[in-house]
Amino acid sequence: MTTQQHAAQLxxxxxxxxxxxxxxxxxxxxxxxxxxxxxxxxxxxxxLDEKPYRQARTWLDQGQPTAAHDLEExxxxxxxxxxxxxxxxxxxxxxx
Numbered sequence: 001m002t003t004q005q006h007a008a009q010l011x012x013x014x015x016x017x018x019x020x021x022x023x024x025x026x027x028x029x030x031x032x033x034x035x036x037x038x039x040x041x042x043x044x045x046x047x048l049d050e051k052p053y054r055q056a057r058t059w060l061d062q063g064q065p066t067a068a069h070d071l072e073e074x075x076x077x078x079x080x081x082x083x084x085x086x087x088x089x090x091x092x093x094x095x096x
Contacts, residue, residue: 010095011071015040017088030071033092034064037079040090052081067092 011033013025023040027033038060045056059079067077071094080089 009074012093012095013037014091015088016091018086027092030068030092033071034067037090037092038064041079041081044088048081049083052083055081 009029011027011030013027013033013036014021015023015037025033025036027036041056041060045053045060048056063079067079070077071092074094076091076093078089078091080087082088
């Protein structure tokens, strides 16, 4: 992808909890979009049970490079963490 294509690309980010949208964010780069997910994820990570916490840490430590690559290729990215009856989902969708 050229620099001009990156400049024209926007990324629409959303966060849902149990299918109720809690927040949105318009990012201008994959890095900015992932930072939004990372910050909101880190804010709740301390409240998670062990299994979803490990999933969050794995995404924070290892999943972001894959997510960045997908976004740069124009593919959406989704992260979902489940704890008991609660599911939190972050989505990032490239918009031309």
